[in-house]
Amino acid sequence: MLGRPQEIQIQSDCALASGQAGQIATFGPVSVLLCGRPTWAEAALAQEAGRRGAAELLARLWQSHGLAALDRIGGSFALALYDRARNEGLLAIDRMGICPLAYAQVAGGLVFSTDLSVLCRHPAVGRELDPLALFAYLYFHTIPAPLSIYRKARKLLPAQCLHWRQGNPESRFYWQPEFTASAKPEAELARELRQALEEAVAGCVTDPKATGAFLSGGLDSSTVAGYLKRLAPDSAAAFSIGFAAEGYDEMEYARACARHFQFPLHEYYLTPEDVIAAVPKIAAAYDEPFGNASAIAAYYCAKLAREHGKTCLLAGDGGDELFAGNARYAKQKLFALYQRLPAGLRTALIEPLVAAGGVPGLAKVKSYVEQAKLPLPERLETYNFLHRTPLSDIFETDFLASIPTDWPIEHLKEIYHRPKASMLQRLLYLDWKLTLADNDLRKVNRTCALAGVEARYPMLQEPVVELAIRIPDRLLMRGLELRSFYRRAFKDFLAPQTLAKPKHGFGLPFGVWLQFHSGLRELAYSSLDQPALSGIVRKDYLAALKQAHSNAPSYYGVMIYVLMMWAQWALAHPSA
Structure with a gap:
């Protein structure tokens, strides 16, 4: 106090x-x-x-x-x-x-x-x-x-x-990033980045024998694991989680990285039974509700490392948000093209034509125009569950009347407009807050703690961040290519498969498994019946959600997971 x-x-x-x-x-x-x-x-x-x-x-x-x-x-x-x-x-x-x-x-x-x-x-x-x-x-x-x-x-x-x-x-x-484009040649900036990251990895390692690395096979985790191998050639090891579900497993990329740097890779394939066992533990471990399903994979990955004697894991979090690796950055550049058209052309010709409909092949154009007309950062939330369904269909009337429902958008606006920066830089800065601080870092920190492991983040050390905010937009992304500068900077260090790997993420196939695994479905659906949701979420919305999940399991499985974790958290943390 x-x-x-x-x-x-x-x-x-x-x-x-x-x-x-x-x-x-x-x-x-x-x-x-x-x-x-x-x-x-x-x-x-x-x-x-x-x-x-x-x-x-x-x-x-x-x-x-x-x-x-x-x-x-x-x-x-x-x-x-x-x-x-x-x-x-x-x-x-x-x-x-x-x-x-x-x-x-x-x-x-x-x-x-x-x-x-x-x-x-x-x-x-x-x-x-x-x-x-x-x-x-x-x-x-x-x-x-x-x-x-x-x-x-x-x-x-x-x-x-x-x-x-x-x-x-x-x-x-007490600190705000100053996004100032450096005039240095790209090759010099690339050399500085490689040096900064190598030193950042070294600075995060206090006991080489007790330190391992998360490895998804993507650019960031592969870079961190590669520098760990260089620092500790006899003890470096990486840990990866796989999923026996089509479109989710990335183990081939992790294996390619391990072969390239020649360090041992410890693998664990997650099952629905693992999810059932982990959900109550993870809900109890968090001090407030947390709905990112990849926390389960992070927990089992940290647990695997602990079983192999590692008490510290290096994570690659931050690279996408520093060096423009998320698909939404390219998508927003496409939308920005529409805003550059003459206002008269947009309002007098394109938008009336799209609104009239009836023209074959205009469906995608209509969707593009409708989204492009929205300003940033509101445009980022086009596919948010709470914008796709009327709030009155989701929430009970009294609950909805008790809150300012525009708070999320106002929060996004305040962050997005805080720095003096370009559109791309503002998007990166917004993700530092929402994707990293509010989400990914909480995910990794808490699940590692639950497994008895400490997480450290070389990508987020000051020298790396200060260098990243000096990289010109034209180098960060060449056209619509994500991570352009980073890939070129590490082209002689990373495995070819790593450099060519598309952006995937670390998603859990929760919605897919929910379709066929009765035990997981029982856990999820019984959670939706918990008193924690009563008076807040409408029962008919929950019923509709279950029905919609059968038609689009991956999409609606996300909201079922989020609600399940809210209910499970409430069970573990009863309020007064």
Whole structure:
């Protein structure tokens, strides 16, 4: 807790979700709690942190630099600081949101924790659920910061700090990316990237024998695994998950990478029975509902690594969001072409012609025009479940009346328009928040912790990020080619199969398995009947969802999974 001096409590409860204990230090009137693996902007600071400890160094920097101390720390961290002399407090998390931190304002100060399950134990916070957070969960399949599942708790956003002075908290972003295109030749930028990533992998490895790598066979995980092999030639190993379902398995690419770099690959093929066993465990492990089905694959992958003696796994998360690897970036470039046509041509000819219909072959053109007319970032949500069906058909009337249903779009707008940047750069920045901090990093951190493994992220180290934001758009994507610059930069390092691999993702064939596996169907459908959904989601919508799933299992299986995990989370975390 941050408050009056006699109320200060800096406890071991404030530890990372990964189970990593925090450092506590006091220097003069300043007390600091620091969690994570911080890095430093200057070599001299790194040496001083090694001598004094990172928490004490931060206390000293605060006394001499105030809030500017945050400019000199990087890596992954969550921190809490209290200055008794100034009666000031500070909460902050790292630039990419690797480490979470939740807080609540209470009488006399702030209470905080990296785990909402700890924070809600405070009697002034409690377990009252936030209806807007539940709505946002169904919209995003995770609860994005600053919302939390509990009405009185909020979460810090990436690179955000909360400065508490004389009883008044004020939030701000202590860092914002400056997307400035470098004038350096492509070859020089590529050399810098290879060096930065190799050093980032080395910086994430403290015990080579205990460190392995996630491996999907894609560009990022293959790069990380390759550099791990170079760093630890005798102990490097990778771990992969396969699916015995057509269109989902990528093991051939993981095997090609393992052959190319000559390290052992440990494989595990996931089954519906594994999903049934994991769902209650994973729901209980998260401090709020989490609906990304690939968490199950991540858990079994981390579990496999732990069984082979690894206590740390390097993940490739972040590469697509830094170097333009998601298919939506190319799709939005196509839509942007329509906006470049003369306004008169669009409104006087194309749109009336499309609206009139009756012309053979215009169906796809009509869909294109309807989407292209929408502004960004709204256009990204065209296929969102909550835009494809009227909200009144999904939610109970009283629940719907209690929330601002435009919050998700307004949240997207605020993030998208925050940086001064191009369309592509804004899309990347938006994904840093929604795809990484709110989703993928939570997925990997929590499932690794459940398996007894710590996850680390070479792609998200400051030198790599700072280089990525200097790569010109024309190099990041050549036309509609995803990851153009990255592929060219690593063409002599990665396997040919890796370089040619199409973007796939790490999806779980949940909807497909749900069709034929009675045990999995029983778990999912019985979850939809749980009291947690009562009064919120309409029963006739749930019935329609089950029926629609039989016709489009992959698509509707996603929403069934999201609702199932909400109900399973509620069973494991009963509210007051």
